[in-house]
Amino acid sequence: MTKPLMIFAAGLGTRMRPLTDLKPKPLIEVAGIALLDRALMLGHDAGAQPIVVNTHYLGAQIQTHLDGQDIAISDEAGELLDTGGGLRKALPLLGDGPVMTLNPDVVWTGANPLAGLIAAWDGDRMDALLAVVPLDRATARKGGGDFSVDAAGRISRQGDFVYAGAQIIRPDRLSDIPGRAFSLNRLWDLMIAEGRAHAMIHTGGWCDVGSPDAIPLAEAMLLHG
Known part of the structure; x- marks a missing residue:
């Protein structure tokens, strides 16, 4: 089963300064990549199709970096829309149904989290499935946890548990949220209240x-992982 993927690459990268003074954070290298x-x-390893990347800060550099690849660009040059508004703007490029989203400013070892999400997704019970990690294994995390996970x-x-930056989510109700720029936290809160938001550890x-x-x-x- 394949699912569309949205990669959030439009942030300002303020915490990464001065490295992001002249380069957008998604193009910062870790271990040469x-x-x-x-x-x-x-x-690609999870079979995601299509893949959409949104851009804002120094977006032309990201577009140039992706030239020649089968990647769609959702350009937010005029207005930074946050995760919820950004996903809603990109929906015409992503198609219908649940979509995966991924934050590029994290590094993983072990199993591919996107493949794990696809394998664990149950549309009868879930409107969102978030990849999470225990706080005591969240390297470089600044701050506390985000969620609790029950037996179900x-x-x-x-x-x-810390949101790890990868998920599958139904985007249908994004149209009900007012305003242009907003966080996906607003959609999560609706799903949590209905018992339809789940975690994959x-x-x-x-x-x-x-x-x-x-x-x-x-x-x-990465060296020891």
Whole structure:
């Protein structure tokens, strides 16, 4: 089973300065490979089709980087739309039905999280399936956890699991959320309230590459992973 994939590459990368003064964060390299290319490798390996990348800050560099590849661009040059607004804008490129989304500013070891999400997806029970990692295994994470996970795999707010930056989600209700720029947290809250938001716990390594000091931590994880 294949699913469309949205890679969120439109952020400003403020925490990654000064590395992002002249380069967008998705093009920052970890162990010689750009974060965006690492995300694309996961998508291709999982059979994702189509793949859409959104752009905003220094977006022309990302478009040039992707030239010649079968990747669609959702250009947010005029207005940064956040994750919810960005996904809603990209829906004409993604098609109907559940979609995968992926944050490129993380590094993984172990099983491909997108393939794991596809294998675990149950559309009868789920409107969202989020990849999570335990807080004590969330390398370079700054801050606490995001969710708790119950015995049935449903998530609730607050707890010792961190959203890992990959998910499958039904985008249908995005049209009901007012405003142009908004976070997917608003859609998650609706699904959590209905018991339709679930978690898949990633058992491999995970590193949040949100700041320059996280890069050597991610490279060490990859070396030993």
